[in-house]
Amino acid sequence: MSLVPTSLVATLISHPDRPAVDGTVLSRAAEVLASPGQPVMLAPGVAADIACAADTTAAKIEERLRQALAGVAVDVVVQEAEGRRKHLFLADMDSTMIGQECIDELADFVGAKAMVAEITERAMRGEIAFEPALRERVALLKGLPEGVADEVIRERLTLTSGGPALVATMRANGAYTALVSGGFTLFTAKIGAMIGFDEHHSNLLLVKDGHLTGEVAEPILGKEAKRANLERLRQVRGLTASDTMAVGDGANDLAMLGEAGLGVAYRAKPAVAAAARMRVEHGDLTALLYAQGYRAENFA
Known part of the structure; x- marks a missing residue:
């Protein structure tokens, strides 16, 4: 056969x-x-x-x-x-639904952006393990006021073109959407609401007296946790793997992309682009709607 x-x-x-x-x-x-x-x-x-x-x-x-x-x-x-239309959508945040890496922007406030950005890039390429790399970068943020995240969102972050239309159109057609990030709740809560996701999951930066302690709550949400969230939401909603779609750009997205019916690498690192079922190198995030057969006139 x-x-x-x-x-x-x-x-x-x-x-x-x-x-x-x-x-x-x-x-x-x-x-x-x-x-x-x-x-x-x-x-x-x-x-x-x-x-x-x-x-x-x-x-x-x-x-x-x-x-x-x-x-x-x-x-x-x-x-x-x-079966092109998907009923569950999970997305990475940094360098996917937004154009920046939040931790790199935070590091700029302590003069460590170049150092942190290099570690971030290596982790996203899969050259170093995500969890210890995250702890190392978060340690450099010790002492930053908690409110600096709002300044980063207001002044430094941009939503990726097509992202709000993607989420709104899928939700309007009955799909459930989740923002699943190796970043931080200080950002995913607000970014997720701005774009229109149903829920968000990410890491918790520990705070004492209004300042970051330089620590992140355990366990860290990394590659396997992203995949686990997709499996959990799929089971809760009674869906099959083919009903699901996920998008991301880094090595910590690979397990989630592999588990999805349509795993999409968006402006991704080479290893991720090579492994993903679909890769978007030229279009914006509305490419994920066209891949499902939506016409532009039907976008929400």
Whole structure:
């Protein structure tokens, strides 16, 4: 019995500010697909679906598409036509739903941003273990006033393009959403509410007399805890793995992405991009809606 799906859909996605899915791109894509159907535009110039037959695995078809579209700022994902709409969505926060790493911005207040950013980068690449790296960085924050987090949110953080629309559209269509971060509750509580997530989970920075102690509460929410949250929410809501989607950029997201029906690497570190089911290198976070077959006109 063949394990290759018989009915697939290839989705081509560009950034909404830089539309690239034109007639030439669609023709080049169709040339490397088996029995391609007529393109269905999800957003003019931005995203399109092309139904196709499965002459090999989805991953191999994706690679053919990337080679055919080399040099074009277009992301591709090939998946089964059925079951694209997801009912549970988990997202990383730092460098995914927001454009910054919160701990690096906190470290700037004690003159240690460069040092902490280097450790953060190594941890996200999977070169060093996440938990001890987090403890090492948090220790450098000792003495900072607790209220500095509000200043960071107000002055330094930016929401990633497409994030609020992604969460709002999925919730409007019955999906449950959770922000799951290796960062801190001082940020996820407010960022999660700003974007519109149903719930949030992250690490607790310990505070005494209004100042950070330089310690983080144990156990640390890392790679396995992210995966465990996905499994818990899936079970509570009576869903299957294929009903779920997760997005992240770092090594501590790998277990969560691997557990999800559609694991998405967003502007991710190389090892994460290589392992994820879908990778977004050009589009914004609305790419995750187009991957589910949503049209731009139906975004919340």
